[in-house]
Amino acid sequence: MFHTYFKIAYRHLRNNKFFTLLNVMGLGVGMAVAIIIGIWIWEEVSFDKYHDKYERIACVMQNHTFEGVVETWWSQPKQSAAVLRDDYGSHFEAVVMTSFNNVNTLRKGENLLNKNGIFSEPGGPELLGLNVIHGTRSVLDNPDAILVSETTARNFFGVENAVGEVLNLNEENQVTIAGVYEDLPKNSSYADMDFMGSWLLYEQGLPEWVSWGNSWFQTLVEVKEGKTFAEVSTAIEKLKQERMSEAEGLRFKPELFLHPMSQWRLHSEFENGVSAGGRITYVRSFALIGFIVLLLACINFMNLSTARSEQRAREVGIRKTMGSRRGQLIGQFYSESLLLAFGGGLVGLVLVTVLLPFFSQLADKEMIVQWNSPFFWLLCAGFCVLTGLLAGSYPALYLSSFAPVNAMKGVMKKGAVNNRPREVLVVLQFTVSVVLIVGTIVVFQQINFAKNRPIGFSNEGLIGLNLRSPELDKRFDTFREDLLSTGFIEEVAKSEAPLTSTYVTNSGLSWPGKAEGFQDEFVTLRVSHEFGETMGWNIVEGRDFSREFATDSMGFVINKAAQEYMGLTDPIGQKIKWGEDETYTIVGVVEDMITQSPYTPVKQTIFFIDYERSQYATLKMKPTAGTEETLAAVEKIYTKYDPVNVFDYRFLDEMHEQKFGEEQRIGRLAGFFTILAIFISCLGLFGMAAYVAERRSREIGIRKVLGATIYSIVQLISAHFLKLVIVALVIATPIAYWLMQNWLEDYVYRIELSWWMFALAGGLATGIALLTVGLQSLRAAVANPLDAIRKD
Structure with missing residues (x-):
């Protein structure tokens, strides 16, 4: 039975090449965008997950209150680690004091390189999950020992196993390589850490007067199993306040808390002492954009399928007369949508292969497809099935609902009632497109506004x-x-x-x-x-x-x-x-x-x-x-x-x-996804216009014979679609205003939304829609009217 479904579906799609091509291209672009966004999101949410103790590692942070405003610091005084170990040891498996990841110089003979590195107490290598491939990682109790990444070892010695070799560190110290660790993954907080030195060596260069008031360092911890971050945060909250001078402790009210490794990347921003998000906002926004773009592609499929319903009405009537149940018809139409979805999936994977290097450069991150992963292919297959079911749901339920007698007689619903669902979907497509255009304009205007802000000094030269x-x-x-x-x-x-x-x-x-x-x-x-x-x-x-x-x-x-x-x-x-x-x-x-x-x-x-x-x-x-x-x-x-x-x-x-780099990258990515969303909407509009022109070809031929101009015919076909775009503009404007006003509230120094942003977005959407419909209308208007009139 299923073989028959797919065989008939294949024949139908083959016999309607134009609409099949439009659907496959639309679904392919939509799925490519969704896959690329999915890869980007996976890179973000999997940050630091290389670590097998990812769920139990945290950074000790602190809140300070200044005139009622709470500021959050990632840093700690150097005394804090010892107190955490000695007085709160029951809460931790490990407590490690480190420097921040900064540039240092390493030299071997004439070979001198600037390398990023941290200085850590002995437990640092294990806490950060360094995979030592040569030597041992339990060496940082020796101030003259150092661990280097495999890339650093190759930079100096041409081989990975450089254990026992001596380097000059910052020209003042000779250190011996005691271990070489595997380069950390690109999507990790310490991806650019080229070496790890001993805290004992680093501490020798610190002034003696460094006290509880000097928060210059970083404290990392691993909590014991069974302990929650909230529980431990409550226990250590007053640690610093109780050890500072009474005046300072009461004045600034420092409060310590744990910030889990799982939140370092996506939840790095704090407002008045409370987590206020961070990159998680971009993750959610792009996930929504990916879903919307794929939804637009599915809407195309629904529209083109239902628009051609009258052509398939007789097929439905004959099948029902011959005994086909509605469930069998639904299965038939779902077979077509699944074939289209898998065809779109293949196109999408080709587009991903071609576009991913470009998007990797645009996002400034290494984005790769896991071609060798069975999970990836299962996910793609599931994605195609889900897309096929989503795209085919409305056509399958709609086409299978035709009464057999009316279907065979061709007596179907006419006029506005029949067209309204398709009109609603077209309006929805362009509403989304206009919102995305407005969002892109506002993002770039906000970036340019900040870039053009007077900086108060001359930074040229x-x-x-x-x-x-x-x-x-x-x-x-x-x-x-x-x-x-x-x-x-x-x-x-x-x-x-x-x-x-x-x-x-x-x-x-x-x-x-x-x-x-x-x-x-x-x-x-x-x-x-x-x-x-x-x-x-x-x-x-x-x-x-x-x-x-x-x-x-x-x-x-x-x-x-x-x-x-x-x-x-x-x-x-x-x-x-x-x-x-x-x-x-x-x-x-x-x-x-x-x-x-x-x-x-x-x-x-x-x-x-x-x-x-x-x-x-x-x-x-x-x-x-x-x-x-x-x-x-x-x-x-x-x-x-x-x-x-x-x-x-x-x-x-x-x-x-560089301060605008992240916002610019996000803005450019959003801009390209918006362009692709508009492209998908235009594919659907182009197909709808082609169908309308085909359906009204005899009417157009008669009008031309009676003296109608090309302009009037183009206007005739385009006017209806223009009304739908205008309705979309009316709906999209308040939605876009509300969304972008909320987004701008995250910035203290920000632009004001202006009417021209919405007018420009509306003008672009209208112009693109008219161009798309106009091309197809022009093609119908210049066709030979006699061919249309003679058509059966």
């Missing part, structure tokens, strides 16, 4: 360098003079970090008028005297730092946000006390500069002179200098003062641009 050599750091003034003498560099300055990445905060400042119990927090940046001139910041009150004033060593330059935060109407000359013994004087106020997220308000920031803890140099190129010549000259001088470290530079404008 700024080159950033890490000063890794202590010798270069000590001889900075001479280094600066040599750079200025090249004729390519206008100014050079030091700072604690790039101006585009100022995340160090401090508190405990006092100033005239500060309210009793005010919980202050400032972004702070240590700089050299020429920093302002190098960055081109704008002084609005007072003056810049100057070497002519010895007192500037105890001076502050603050931004406008800090002035407002402190409530100072006349800030210049105000004395600011920091701690018990140090008093600073405000010498200048600068315009707010975007030094963190471009989507949030500028934070209150203080700049002050400190050469000892500033290991980042910013060089300002002269406007007339060429980039290649400048870099060559700078590298020559850099190598003169630091012959051992890699000349590693970055342009600050590119660093600022």
Whole structure:
């Protein structure tokens, strides 16, 4: 029986090649989009799942309260790990203190490379699930031992087994490779970790005064089986508060909690101390887009199948007269939809093969199809069956419901009643398309709005360098003079970090008028005297730092946000006390500069002179200098003062641009999926227009014989579809407005929705629809009218 179903279905599809092709193409594109989105989502939700203890690992985080606003930090003081082990050990299988994953230099002879790495207590390799393929991972109790990735081993020695080899680490330490671990998967939090060094070695370089108030490190834990993260979080909540000074503990109310590894990737954002999502928003949005695009393809199938119902009515009538039950007819029509679905699946897989490299580049991640996985093929088969059942449900139930007598006589429902379901589906298609177009426009406008936001300084021609050599750091003034003498560099300055990445905060400042119990927090940046001139910041009150004033060593330059935060109407000359013994004087106020997220308000920031803890140099190129010549000259001088470290530079404008990278990638992906969704809708519209033109061919022929123009015939066929698109615009506009208004609320610095965004989306949808229908209408209008009139 099933063989007969599929045989008849195949013959029917073969005899209607045009509509079969439209359906297969529509389903194929829809399934390709769904598969690509599925691969993207799988890469996201499977992040860090390489670890066999994935469900029990967490990062210890903390909430701090500043004037009623809770800030969430991923960092911890270095004392926290020992306390967790000693006082709360019953809750944990392991507690490990580590540094953050940062760039370090590794050298073997003349081979010098910058590599990312962390320094960890002995339990780190096991906690992070390193698969050591040579040597052993239980070595970090030795400060001179190091573990390296297999790629790093090959980079230096050409082989993976480099156990026993010696490397120079940051030029100050010789370390012996005690183990080589397998490269971590690309979709893991530590995918770019090239080595793991000993915490004992790292700790030797820390100042003795590092205390509970210095949250510079990361604490990772593995909870015991049977313990929940919520239970352990409650137990350790007051750990830090109880060990800080009473004043600090009461003022900032630090509260510790565990953030599971399973949420690091998708739930990384916090708002007022509560998880506020993160990339999970993109996952949900893309899942919805994938479903919608596939649904549009299924709607095409439903529309084209039911539109041609009159042609199949006699077939249904004869079958029912010959004794076919409705269930058998439903099976017949489902067979057709399943054949189309599997045909669409094959087209979809071909499109995935062709398009996936492009989308991988667009998404900036390695997206691969698991061709060798039986699960993948079972999933594809199930996907095709589900799509076939979904696409064929309405046609199968609709066509099989025809009464045999009426079907054989051709007496079917006419006019609006018969057309209304198809009209509803067309309206639904273009409603979705318009919403997607509006969404794409708003996303790109929001990104451009943030990109065009005044940054408060001139980042053109700024080159950033890490000063890794202590010798270069000590001889900075001479280094600066040599750079200025090249004729390519206008100014050079030091700072604690790039101006585009100022995340160090401090508190405990006092100033005239500060309210009793005010919980202050400032972004702070240590700089050299020429920093302002190098960055081109704008002084609005007072003056810049100057070497002519010895007192500037105890001076502050603050931004406008800090002035407002402190409530100072006349800030210049105000004395600011920091701690018990140090008093600073405000010498200048600068315009707010975007030094963190471009989507949030500028934070209150203080700049002050400190050469000892500033290991980042910013060089300002002269406007007339060429980039290649400048870099060559700078590298020559850099190598003169630091012959051992890699000349590693970055342009600050590119660093600022990277802040928009994620949003731009998501926007481009959404834009391409929107284009494909519109393409699918247009395929269906094209097929519907072709059917209408075919059905009305005799009418069109008679009209032409009686003198109708091509324009009037095109207008005749297009007018009905245009009305449906207009209805879709009316429905889509409030839906799109509500969705995008909610999305924009996640951004403090955001655009306002404007009428032109909806008008542009409506114009694009209308134009595309008219072009699609118009082409088919024109084809019918220019056909020979005698052929149409003679048709049986």
